[in-house]
Amino acid sequence: MKLLVGASAGGHANDMRVLIDRAAEFWPVAPVAYITTADTWADELRDTGMRVYVIREADRRTPLRAIQTAFQSLRIVLKERPDAIVTTGAMPMAIMCVWARLIGAKVVWIDCISQTETLSLSGRAVKRLSHLTLTQWPEIAMRTRGVEYAGEVL
Amino acid sequence: MIFLTVGSRYGFDRLVQAVDDMVGSGEILEPVTAQIGMGSFEPRHMEFERFIPGPRYDTRVQDAHMLIGHAGSGTISLAMANEKPLLVMPRRKRYHEHVNDHQVATARTFERLQQLLAADNVDQLSTKFAALHTFVPQRRIAHTDELAGRVGDFLRSIAK
Numbered sequence: 001m002k003l004l005v006g007a008s009a010g011g012h013a014n015d016m017r018v019l020i021d022r023a024a025e026f027w028p029v030a031p032v033a034y035i036t037t038a039d040t041w042a043d044e045l046r047d048t049g050m051r052v053y054v055i056r057e058a059d060r061r062t063p064l065r066a067i068q069t070a071f072q073s074l075r076i077v078l079k080e081r082p083d084a085i086v087t088t089g090a091m092p093m094a095i096m097c098v099w100a101r102l103i104g105a106k107v108v109w110i111d112c113i114s115q116t117e118t119l120s121l122s123g124r125a126v127k128r129l130s131h132l133t134l135t136q137w138p139e140i141a142m143r144t145r146g147v148e149y150a151g152e153v154l
Numbered sequence: 155m156i157f158l159t160v161g162s163r164y165g166f167d168r169l170v171q172a173v174d175d176m177v178g179s180g181e182i183l184e185p186v187t188a189q190i191g192m193g194s195f196e197p198r199h200m201e202f203e204r205f206i207p208g209p210r211y212d213t214r215v216q217d218a219h220m221l222i223g224h225a226g227s228g229t230i231s232l233a234m235a236n237e238k239p240l241l242v243m244p245r246r247k248r249y250h251e252h253v254n255d256h257q258v259a260t261a262r263t264f265e266r267l268q269q270l271l272a273a274d275n276v277d278q279l280s281t282k283f284a285a286l287h288t289f290v291p292q293r294r295i296a297h298t299d300e301l302a303g304r305v306g307d308f309l310r311s312i313a314k
Contacts (some may be wrong), residue, residue, distance in 0.1 A: 010227075011226050011227030011229075012233050013228070016230075022298065022299065022302035026299065026305070027305065027306045027309055028306065028313055040162055044209065056191075057163065059253045061253060083312070084309060085308075086278070086305055106308075108305055108309075110301070112227060113227045114226065114230075114256060115256060115260075116259045116263035117259040118178060119195045120256070131312075132304075136219075136301070151296070151297030151300035151302030151304065152296050152297055153228070153298055153301065154235075154294070154298075
């Protein structure tokens with residue numbers, strides 16, 4: 001099984017860093033590649049043997065950049081052909097989840113720890129196509145259908 | 155030393171300028187270093203960099219005895235991991251500081267859990283900063299293994 005992981009810079013990447021630290025112990029396979037939006041930790045991640053792709057940052061205020069980001073992530077998905085993708089957001093990773101789903105990959109969305117009261121907008125969108133959607137706050141899982149709580153990174 | 159960080163994605167002039175003013179007026183006596191991101195305001199009373207690469211960023215956090223930052227979860231996580239007192243001010247959509255106001259909820263939630271102190275706006279920074287000197291964050295147990303384990307169970311269930 002070929003696994004991709006993805007996280008935007010900032011809190012999302014921090015969540016993913018914590019998960020990757022535990023991947024060897026808890027996941028059946030190691031991720032082959034990591035997609036992010038800034039190279040703050042790129043060197044350290046490359047040291048773990050993953051291919052690291054840095055795509056453009058985008059959010060709902062920058063639709064043109066989001067299109068660029070979408071093309072970048074499409075190219076990565078077509079090249080890597082993952083069987084599964086695990087991501088903590090945000091919008092650029094939500095777009096990647098769409099591509100991954102279209103080529104038949106399983107999608108795991110973990111909503112960022114910063115979303116303490118409601119699921120993120122990206123999370124709500126990806127929920128429709130993901131195979132597992134996790135929140136890190138039990139209260140959100142209790143009142144959001146199709147969303148599970150299993151633990152948190154902090 | 156106090157470390158001021160507004161994360162790596164956007165600037166946060168409102169906070170950076172307020173803290174710079176507090177150093178300038180002598181309200182903050184310790185030296186402050188800052189990561190100001192893409193902000194347009196350049197501090198006059200403290201050392202700053204725009205982006206500090208990951209490993210050096212962690213060192214900066216470890217060397218500080220107090221942190222001031224935006225209510226981003228990366229910032230909160232580092233403060234908690236290093237058991238540093240943290241004062242946050244949430245980014246607001248109305249000042250174009252983020253895409254929405256989720257940082258208000260983040261700040262409120264982690265303040266309720268006694269992990270940090272939160273100032274809603276610049277007017278509250280002074281009193282909250284004074285309180286930060288005696289603030290001791292609560293220890294918190296995260297169910298990180300359980301979260302990683304749930305993802306692992308799912309991956310095993312789909313493995314071919």
